[in-house]
Amino acid sequence: MSFSDVVEAIKSLSTEEKQEIQLLLRQYLREERREEIYENFQTARVEEQNGELKFSSDINKLRQLIEE
Template sequence: MMSFSDVVEVIKSLSIVEKQELQLLLKQYLREERREEIYKNLNTAQIEEKKGELKFSSNINELRQMIKE
């Protein structure tokens, strides 16, 4: 397995076009990972809602108290 510094050195040796392609790929991978994280959070929130574990309020003081809990 390559270390992070090995990967960085390999990237340095790439052409500009290859670096740009790598940049596009990384952006795509990050976007996909973020979408997956959001999807997992949605599922968790839906399960918590069904169990009645979610609390809602429009009162700012109540919201601050909830955050502290």
């Protein structure tokens, strides 16, 4: 089923059904974002354990780290 088929199928639904799909999509997007955040956390944890992360409270040093 193509994207346009899905769009057409949604158009034919009742308002109530469309609202339910909207709620489901929001939930799915939240879950995906949470998973993305968790994966980034896991990556940062490994980098920190390997000594690959650098920290500084000096704004100039932070700018240098960003440019690297």
